[in-house]
Amino acid sequence: MSRSSWWALSCVALSAGGAASGSGSGSGSGSGLGGPGIPVALRSGVRGRALQGPIHPVEQAGQPNEAPLPGAVITVQPAAGGREIERRVADAQGRFEIVLAPGSYRIVPLPPQPGAFLPRAAPQSLLVQPDRFTVADVHYDTGIR
Numbered sequence: 521m522s523r524s525s526w527w528a529l530s531c532v533a534l535s536a537g538g539a540a541s542g543s544g545s546g547s548g549s550g551s552g553l554g555g556p557g558i559p560v561a562l563r564s565g566v567r568g569r570a571l572q573g574p575i576h577p578v579e580q581a582g583q584p585n586e587a588p589l590p591g592a593v594i595t596v597q598p599a600a601g602g603r604e605i606e607r608r609v610a611d612a613q614g615r616f617e618i619v620l621a622p623g624s625y626r627i628v629p630l631p632p633q634p635g636a637f638l639p640r641a642a643p644q645s646l647l648v649q650p651d652r653f654t655v656a657d658v659h660y661d662t663g664i665r
Contacts, residue, residue: 562619563651563652564619564620564622564648564649564650564651564652564653565617565618565619565620565648565653565654566596566618566620566625566627566646566655567615567616567617567618567653567656568616568655568657568658569588569610569613569615569616569657570588570589570590570592570610570615570629570657571586571587571588571589571614571658571660572586572587572639572659572660572661572662573586573587573659573661574586574662574664574665575662575664577664577665586659587614588612588613588615589610590610590611590612590613590614590632591610592609592614592629592630592632592658592660593607593610594607594608594609594610594616594618594627595607595627595628595629595630596618596620596625597625597628598624598625598626599623599624599625599626600626601626604628605625606618606620617653620648621648622649623648624645624646624647624648625645625648626643626644626645627644627645627646629643629658629660631660637663638661638662638663639660639661639662639663641660641661644656644658
């Protein structure tokens with residue numbers, strides 16, 4: 521095997537190994553666990569659900585008017601704003617989890633379809649404490665009235 525073929529094969533194998541190891545869709549260090557320099561053993565962060573509502577134009581007593589929002593994009597920035605630290609896509613039940621070091625952050629939700637106006641959600645601030653996951657549900661407005 522030539523040296524260039526070996527190099528290309530090694531790069532493909534490393535790339536596939538990273539994808540198989542659950543590196544996720546994060547934009548951080550590549551560990552998929554919470555951004556640059558976040559240790560693998562870190563046990564703190566944020567978890568929650570992306571929910572959309574209203575889902576019916578007329579609210580009825582006893583009937584839920586909110587549903588999970590699969591594919592919602594949840595991004596995390598420093599509390600004062602700035603460069604994105606991490607991003608996750610909500611699963612089929614609208615759940616997400618992002619491992620973060622303790623500190624203050626800002627969640628900036630994005631719609632499932634890039635550039636779409638709706639559904640939309642407001643940014644929210646959160647405090648991550650050591651060895652705990654902060655629960656932060658994100659409520660997207662569907663625009664249905």
